[in-house]
Amino acid sequence: MPTTTHYIKNEKAWQKKYNASGPKAGDLAPDFELADVNGNNLVRLSDFQGRKPVALVFGSFT
Amino acid sequence: MSLRDLYQQYHEQVEFLKIYIREAHPKDGWWLGGGIMGKMLKRGIPKTATEVYDPKTIEDRRSVASQCEESLQYGMHTYVDEINDPVSKAYAAKPTRLYLIGLDGRVAYAGGLGPYGFSPAALKNAINAYLTSMQIESHPEPLSGD
Numbered sequence: 149m150p151t152t153t154h155y156i157k158n159e160k161a162w163q164k165k166y167n168a169s170g171p172k173a174g175d176l177a178p179d180f181e182l183a184d185v186n187g188n189n190l191v192r193l194s195d196f197q198g199r200k201p202v203a204l205v206f207g208s209f210t
Numbered sequence: 211m212s213l214r215d216l217y218q219q220y221h222e223q224v225e226f227l228k229i230y231i232r233e234a235h236p237k238d239g240w241w242l243g244g245g246i247m248g249k250m251l252k253r254g255i256p257k258t259a260t261e262v263y264d265p266k267t268i269e270d271r272r273s274v275a276s277q278c279e280e281s282l283q284y285g286m287h288t289y290v291d292e293i294n295d296p297v298s299k300a301y302a303a304k305p306t307r308l309y310l311i312g313l314d315g316r317v318a319y320a321g322g323l324g325p326y327g328f329s330p331a332a333l334k335n336a337i338n339a340y341l342t343s344m345q346i347e348s349h350p351e352p353l354s355g356d
Contacts, residue, residue: 152240155239159240159305162304171300177316178297178300180297182292182297183290184289185273186276187268194315200224200225201224201313202310203216203220203227203308203333205213205227205229206301206304206307207230207234207305208234209258209281210234
């Protein structure tokens with residue numbers, strides 16, 4: 149069974165891998181298209197360009 | 211300053227997108243729901259789930275995202291990242307992170323990585339600064355004449 153140390157190591161590796169390429173202030177925000185919790189109502193980030201600023205709130209339940 | 215307060219204060223001027231990503235502390239992963247830590251979590255952040263398994267299909271992920279949306283009640287709509295986490299990876303978002311994207315499609319604010327760098331108060335400051343700059347751009351102060 150994996151230990152807490154194993155999970156922490158994996159998380160740090162994930163963050164190291166993706167942090168470097170994550171957008172910084174001034175960078176063009178990567179576009180995306182996602183559906184809601186029912187798999188409907190697709191939203192595309194670029195649809196708001198020129199219309200409204202967008203706050204992105206990333207997270208999970210735990 | 212909570213995310214709910216932030217949403218209520220600014221949702222007419224700013225579009226808020228909650229993006230549900232891979233579980234940070236699922237029961238079948240780096241679980242924090244047991245022992246003293248679990249008790250502290252339940253007491254300190256009672257709405258945080260501790261009995262959730264990491265969804266393995268997009269249908270499962272949507273189901274957990276739906277429970278999350280219902281429980282946390284931020285007010286903002288939740289959208290669900292694909293099961294291979296493309297958006298989470300593009301934004302280096304796991305476990306939590308906040309961004310503000312400007313009208314030009316560029317990042318106006320990139321928050322720190324959660325939980326320690328996750329700051330709704332900092333996002334609020336960024337929103338205020340951005341909205342102020344928008345007002346200045348649309349209504350520039352007249353040049354003082356002689």
